[in-house]
Amino acid sequence: MSALKIGFYGHVRQYHNLKAEIDKAISDVLESGDKAISDVLESGSYVMGPQLGVFEKELAVYCKKKEAVGVNSGTDALWLALIAWGIGAGDEVITTSNTFFATAEAIWLAGATPVFVDINPETCNIDVNLIEAAITPRTRAIIPVHLYGQCAEMRAVAKIAKAHKLRVLEDNAQSLGARGNDFEIGELGDAVATSFIIQKNLGCFGDGGALVTDDPDLATNIRRLRNHGSLKRSFHSIGYNSRLDDIHAAVLRIKLRELDKWNDQRRALAKLYDEGLKGTSLKLPTALPGYRHIYHLYVVETPHRDALQQYLQERGITALTHYPIAIHQQEGYPWGHSARISGSLKHSERSAAQVLSLPMYPELTVEEAQATIDAIRAWDKSRK
Ligand SMILES: Cc1ncc(COP(=O)(O)O)c(C=O)c1O
Structure with a gap:
């Protein structure tokens, strides 16, 4: 057995690289509690405190949008x-499985x-040619997912949405910092949802998320909904508890400043993988011309996925699957809820059976990426 150990995630390395700054920011939030209590906020500045407000402004600027609202996930x-x-009972929302x-x-x-349409097999994003066939009088919105770090083809999505008066909610959990060839994320949709769970390109130390938009009414509504339906102390309508804590916001502020550099590092590693794995039997990720793919995941495909994953694991290299079971293939689907499949989902099903994500994070060293390439090439040769 090899002594090599290449993990799938780099966030502990990331923490160590920024330790002094992050530790200070967290301790500043904790220390600031007293000041806030003696002011007006009953919960100190740990919840809905000043770091959240500043982070929201910085995130909105980064996304070139007017508003960002921090939420729990x-x-x-x-x-x-x-x-x-x-949007609720009786309405349909088109997305992928x-x-x-x-x-x-x-x-x-x-x-x-949810109404599931198939993916473009090259990008694994929604096949924009299949959307119109899925639209019915009940359709209210489309959720294109910017999967693996690459934008969906938003020009086509937006054109269809406009023609049919549908909302577009971009699921950008995996692609903060990506761009299309001639559009930005959020430029063509009505709102963008982002995740800050630790393993994302911009991750806090736990769960977090944000809604980014140019629509001030939507932003205000989300601010109300995330805080028990309250925009003003003691005045409520029904909402939820979904706030982004100040400790997370303080950490995210530090990490946001590093995001473009980290995404460039991911792109450089992806180039290394692309070149090193060229000529193998694997299907490599397709970056659309002119798109800035930021490789949240570097996903290869092979019908022998499980064998390759096991081969790598035996050599100390962890590769994971995103996602090995398409949503419509989950046991018990749709659990008594309504759902609809539009056309065939054959590419989504093939993808689920064949995808394998290789180690990919800014802190991955060139030597580790090269060792992964060498192991895959050896596996590929042994199969010929
Ligand atoms: C594509 C996609 N959508 C939505 C989510 C949900 O985000 P969260 O885990 O922060 O709730 C995630 C990630 O976890 C995701 O990858």
């Missing part, structure tokens, strides 16, 4: 946007019906 950002738009479960879960939580 990417799932909540999706779900609360649907609720704020009044080869995404993280939460994309569809948010639609179910809102009480609406």
Whole structure:
């Protein structure tokens, strides 16, 4: 057995690289509690405190949007946007089935019906040529997922949405910092939902998310919904508890400053993988011309996925699967809820059976990426 150990995540290395700054920011939030209590905030500045407000402003600037609202998770950002738009029972929302479960879960939580269309097999993002066939009089919105770090083809999505008067909610949990060839994330949609769970390109130390938009009414509504329906102390309508804590906001402020550099490092590693794995039997990720793919995940495909994963694991290299079971293939689906499949989902099903994500994070060394390439090449040769 090899002594090599290449893990799948780099966030502990990331913490050590920024330790002094992060430790100070966290301790500053903890120390600031007294000051806030003697002011007006009953919960100190740990919840809905000043760091959250500043982070929201900085995130909005980064996303070139007017408003960013911090919430408890990417799932909540999706779900609360649907609720704020009044999308619920009897309504349909079009999306894909080869995404993280939460994309569809948010639609179910809102009480609406997800309608799954197939993916473009090259990008694993929604096949924009299949969207129109899925539209019915009940359709209210489209949720394109910017999967693995690459934008969906938003020009086409936006054109269809405009023609049919549909909302577009971009699921950007995996692609903060990516761009299209001639558009930015959020430029063509009505709102963007982002996740800050630790393993994302911009991750806090736990769960977190945000809703980013140019629509001030939507932003205000999300601010209300995330805080028990309250915009002013003691005045409530029904909402939820979905706030982004100040400790997370303080950490995210530090990490946001590093995000573009980290994404460039991911892109450099992806180039190394692309070149090193060229000529093997694996299908490598496709970056669309002119798109800035930021490789949240570097996903290869092979019909012998399980064998390759095991081969790598035996050599100390952890590769994971995103996502090995398409949502419509989950046991018990759709659990008594309504759901609809539009056309065939053959590419989504193939993807679930064949995808394997290689180690990919800014802190991965060139030597580690090269060792992964060498191991895959040796496996590939042994099969010929
Ligand atoms: C594509 C996608 N959508 C939604 C989510 C949900 O985000 P969260 O885990 O922050 O709720 C995630 C990630 O976890 C995701 O990858």
